[in-house]
Amino acid sequence: MRVVVLEYHDVVEPHAFEASGFSGASANSYKVTIDAFRAHLASVAAAGCPVLNDVRGLPNEAPRAVPVLFSFDDGGSSSLRSAELLEARGWRGHYFIATSCIGTPGFLTAAELRALHGRGHVVGSHSHSHPLQMGRMPPAIVHDEWARSVAILEDVLGAPADVASVPGGYYRPFLAEAASACGVRWLLSSEPVRRVHRVADAYVLGRYTIRRADRAAHVRSLTASPSLARALQWTMWNAKKVAKRVGGDAYLRLRAAIFRETSYPAGDRRPRG
Numbered sequence: 281m282r283v284v285v286l287e288y289h290d291v292v293e294p295h296a297f298e299a300s301g302f303s304g305a306s307a308n309s310y311k312v313t314i315d316a317f318r319a320h321l322a323s324v325a326a327a328g329c330p331v332l333n334d335v336r337g338l339p340n341e342a343p344r345a346v347p348v349l350f351s352f353d354d355g356g357s358s359s360l361r362s363a364e365l366l367e368a369r370g371w372r373g374h375y376f377i378a379t380s381c382i383g384t385p386g387f388l389t390a391a392e393l394r395a396l397h398g399r400g401h402v403v404g405s406h407s408h409s410h411p412l413q414m415g416r417m418p419p420a421i422v423h424d425e426w427a428r429s430v431a432i433l434e435d436v437l438g439a440p441a442d443v444a445s446v447p448g449g450y451y452r453p454f455l456a457e458a459a460s461a462c463g464v465r466w467l468l469s470s471e472p473v474r475r476v477h478r479v480a481d482a483y484v485l486g487r488y489t490i491r492r493a494d495r496a497a498h499v500r501s502l503t504a505s506p507s508l509a510r511a512l513q514w515t516m517w518n519a520k521k522v523a524k525r526v527g528g529d530a531y532l533r534l535r536a537a538i539f540r541e542t543s544y545p546a547g548d549r550r551p552r553g
């Protein structure tokens with residue numbers, strides 16, 4: 281099974297980058313404008329790729345071409361806007377919620393999550409407190425992050441929350457094992473790969489991160505086959521992964537310095553999208 285999963289965050293009005301989701305230069309670098317997002321959707325439509333509206337349909341479908349899936353991390357209040365734009369094309373998205381943020385300024389409320397779910401979008405967990413390096417946390421805390429988040433979402437939605445995405449981008453297989461133990465059957469990482477694999481009872485999918493500066497041609501290239509854009513993202517990702525593994529907190533401080541932010545403790549949910 282292969283699928284191109286696009287990893288978005290907030291879709292905002294120009295000059296309103298602080299209005300939705302996490303704040304700060306780093307988080308804002310992952311937000312795209314409404315006009316840019318419209319152009320991205322048009323490019324995917326023009327490429328003729330099938331769009332997978334619900335990841336849970338994947339094993340039962342045998343699409344002729346590798347499908348594209350839209351995902352949105354964090355649960356910022358702009359999610360309703362991106363959902364509308366997808367719906368206008370008959371598509372649906374996957375929205376991943378850091379449950380400690382529900383109802384706080386800039387984030388969706390419980391009622392808005394129910395509305396999103398009722399409109400056919402997939403609403404899943406993005407952990408509870410949005411740790412930046414979940415893959416470095418003790419397994420018991422990781423389990424608690426998934427368990428709390430899944431329980432809160434199931435209470436809000438009145439439906440199973442069996443889809444999740446990893447916050448912070450630092451994936452390790454034990455995160456999927458813990459998520460699986462909490463009832464997650466579909467886990468999206470940020471590893472830039474198309475091939476779906478299995479860990480315990482969960483399918484694990486990679487994703488291709490979309491940034492503020494990415495143009496429609498880049499998004500279209502991510503869906504093409506072969507794809508220079510995918511190969512480049514994979515190469516960059518693996519270089520960064522080595523830096524994260526070797527540097528740990530030093531990597532985070534360097535990243536914060538690049539974005540001119542003060543340093544912050546691991547687990548602080550502000551800066552990363």
Ligand SMILES: [Zn+2]
Nearest residue numbers: 353354447553
């Ligand atoms: Zn996030």
